[in-house]
Amino acid sequence: MDAIFGVPTQALFGQLLIGLINGSFYALLSLGLAVIFGLLNIINFAHGAQYMMGAFCAYYLLNTLGLGYWWSLLLVPVIVGLIGMLIERTMLKPLYKLDHLYGLLLTFGLALIIQGLFRHQYGSSGLPYPIPTQLSGGQSLGFMFLPNYRAWVIVASLLVCIATWFVIERTKLGSYLRAATENPALVQAFGINVPRMITLTYGFGVALAGFGGVMAAPIYQVNPIMGADLIIVVFAVVVIGGMGSIMGSIVTGFALGVIEGLTKVFYPEASNTVIFIVMAIVLLIKPAGLFGTQR
Amino acid sequence: MAAPITAIGAPAQDADVAHQRIAFVIMVAILVAAPFVVYPVFLMKALCFALFACAFNLLIGFGGLLSFGHAMFLGTAGYACAHAAKVWGFPPEFAILYGTAASALLGVVTGLLAIRRQGIYFAMITLALAQMLYFFYLQTPFTHGEDGIQAVPRGKLFGLIDLSSVLAMYFFVLAVFLAGFLLIYRVIHSPFGQVLKAIRENEPRAISLGYRADQYKLLAFVLSATLAGLAGSTKALVFQLASLTDVHWTMSGEVVLMTLLGGLGTVFGPVVGAFVIVTMENYLSELGQWVTITQGVIFVACVLAFRRGIIGELGHWLKKSL
Numbered sequence: 169m170d171a172i173f174g175v176p177t178q179a180l181f182g183q184l185l186i187g188l189i190n191g192s193f194y195a196l197l198s199l200g201l202a203v204i205f206g207l208l209n210i211i212n213f214a215h216g217a218q219y220m221m222g223a224f225c226a227y228y229l230l231n232t233l234g235l236g237y238w239w240s241l242l243l244v245p246v247i248v249g250l251i252g253m254l255i256e257r258t259m260l261k262p263l264y265k266l267d268h269l270y271g272l273l274l275t276f277g278l279a280l281i282i283q284g285l286f287r288h289q290y291g292s293s294g295l296p297y298p299i300p301t302q303l304s305g306g307q308s309l310g311f312m313f314l315p316n317y318r319a320w321v322i323v324a325s326l327l328v329c330i331a332t333w334f335v336i337e338r339t340k341l342g343s344y345l346r347a348a349t350e351n352p353a354l355v356q357a358f359g360i361n362v363p364r365m366i367t368l369t370y371g372f373g374v375a376l377a378g379f380g381g382v383m384a385a386p387i388y389q390v391n392p393i394m395g396a397d398l399i400i401v402v403f404a405v406v407v408i409g410g411m412g413s414i415m416g417s418i419v420t421g422f423a424l425g426v427i428e429g430l431t432k433v434f435y436p437e438a439s440n441t442v443i444f445i446v447m448a449i450v451l452l453i454k455p456a457g458l459f460g461t462q463r
Numbered sequence: 464m465a466a467p468i469t470a471i472g473a474p475a476q477d478a479d480v481a482h483q484r485i486a487f488v489i490m491v492a493i494l495v496a497a498p499f500v501v502y503p504v505f506l507m508k509a510l511c512f513a514l515f516a517c518a519f520n521l522l523i524g525f526g527g528l529l530s531f532g533h534a535m536f537l538g539t540a541g542y543a544c545a546h547a548a549k550v551w552g553f554p555p556e557f558a559i560l561y562g563t564a565a566s567a568l569l570g571v572v573t574g575l576l577a578i579r580r581q582g583i584y585f586a587m588i589t590l591a592l593a594q595m596l597y598f599f600y601l602q603t604p605f606t607h608g609e610d611g612i613q614a615v616p617r618g619k620l621f622g623l624i625d626l627s628s629v630l631a632m633y634f635f636v637l638a639v640f641l642a643g644f645l646l647i648y649r650v651i652h653s654p655f656g657q658v659l660k661a662i663r664e665n666e667p668r669a670i671s672l673g674y675r676a677d678q679y680k681l682l683a684f685v686l687s688a689t690l691a692g693l694a695g696s697t698k699a700l701v702f703q704l705a706s707l708t709d710v711h712w713t714m715s716g717e718v719v720l721m722t723l724l725g726g727l728g729t730v731f732g733p734v735v736g737a738f739v740i741v742t743m744e745n746y747l748s749e750l751g752q753w754v755t756i757t758q759g760v761i762f763v764a765c766v767l768a769f770r771r772g773i774i775g776e777l778g779h780w781l782k783k784s785l
Contacts, residue, residue, distance in 0.1 A: 211583045259767060268583055269529045270766050276716060277762025284755035400712060404591040407584060437602060444595035448576055455579040
C-alpha cells in the first residue's frame, strides 16, 4: 500500500496531519468566536490579533523572564484574557445598546492597531520559538513519521474544546451562561450579575485565542501578521458551522482543516480557496450553516 | 402622534434637496478649481476612492448592509479594465465599461450568496468571498501575481482626447466621479431608495407590506458593486496599474473607514472621508506601520465617540441632512 488514488501514502498522511493541525486552530478560534458571539452578539474581529498576542506573550515570557512553554501555556491565556476583559470594560460595553455592526468595526480597528504596533516593532519576519524538550522528536508509525509536538497540539486543542463544551452544556455555570444568552434581563432579575458574566465570557473567548497562540508559536513562527489572514478563514468556518452550537464549531473546525489538507494533496491550486468554496456551497444549501439556527 | 412627524417630514425633504444642491455646487466648484492648486494625481486618487466610498455607502448607509469585501469589486474591475486596455487594446471608454461590467457580474454572483444572511454574517461572508478572489488573483496568470498589470495605456478617449495629459485625465476622472455621484444621489431619492431605507429600518414589516426585500437588497448590492467597479476601472487607468493591493482585505477595511469617518448614510460624507484618509495616507506614507495604526485609532475613535462622522456632525450642528 504505497499509494491511494495514485497519491503516495506518505504525502497523503502528511497533509492529513497538517490539516488536523490547522483544524485544531480553526476549532479553537471559531469556538472562541462562538462563545463571545453567543452572549455579546459581537463578532470579535480582534480575535486574530489576540491569537498573535498570545504567541508574542509566550515569546516575551521565554526571552525576558525565562519562563518556558508550560508556564506560558498556563499564564498566557490569563494575561491575554485580562487584556481582553479590559477592552470589554472600557470599549465594548458602551456599544451593547447600538447596532451589532459597531462592535465589529471597533474590534477591526483594534486589530489594526495591535497588528500595526507589533509590525512596527518586529517587521513582518518571524521570530523562532523552540519546541519544548519534553515534546521534541517523534514516533514512526510505519506509514508515516509523527512529530510528538504536532500530536500534542491536536490532542490538547481537542481536550480544551471538549472541556469548553462540557462547561457550557453540562454545568451549572454553563446553564447560567446559556440562560443569559436567551434572556439577559430575566437572568439579571434572578440575581445573577450579567455584566460581570459578559466580561468574563469575553475574557474567556480571548483567552482561548491566546492559548491557540501559544500552541502555534513552535509550529509557525511568532509573527505580527500570523492572525490576520487566519481570522478570515475562521470567519468562513464560522459561517459554515453556524454559531448556534458549540459542538458544531469544534466539528466544523477540524473537518475543514482536514478538507483543506486533502485538497493540498489532490488539487493544490485550490487549497487556499477550498474553505471559501465550501462556504459558498453551504450558503446555497443551508444558509443558516450546518449546525446553526437562523436568527 | 404620527401626523406632526409627516407634516414636518415632507417639507423638510424639499429643504434637504435644496441645500444638498447648494452643497453639490460648492463641491463641483472646488473640484474644478482644485487641479490648478493641488497635485492632480493626488486629486484623481482621492476622487476614485470617493466614488468607491459613495458606492459602498449606498449599501451600508441606505441598505444597512455592511460589506467587508468591497475591495473585490474595486480590484476585479481594475484587473479587467487593465487587461482589456493593455492586452486587447481597448480604447479607454470601452476598457472602463468592460471593467465595470465584470464587477457588476461579480456583484450578481456574490450578492446572491451574501444576501442569504444578514447583519454580522453578511459582513463575514463578503469578507470571505473577497479573500477567495484575492487568492484566485494571486494564482491566476493574467494578473501577473505580485507585479500586477503594469504600464496600462491610457489611450485616447473617444479617439479624440489624449488622456496622457494630466489635466485631460483629471477632468475625465472628475466627470466619471460626478456621473457616479449623481446616479447614487438619484437612487437614494428615488422610490427604490425609500424602499431600501424601509427594509433597513424594519425588514419583516417591509416584507409584510409586499416588498420583495431580497430583490431590493440584491439590486442595491449589484448597483454598489457596479459603481465600485467604475471607480476601480478608472483608478487602473489613472495609475496605469492593477495590483493585488486593490483586492486585499485592507482595502475593504479602508473603504469602510472612509465612509465611517465621513458619515454613514450621508450624501457627502464618503467624499469628505475619502479625501481625509487619502491625505492622511499621503503624509504618513513614509512612516510605514503608522498608517495602519492611525487607521485603527480613527476606527476606534469614530465608533466610540464620533458615530455620525464629519459630515453627519456638521449636518447635526446645522440641523440639515447633508
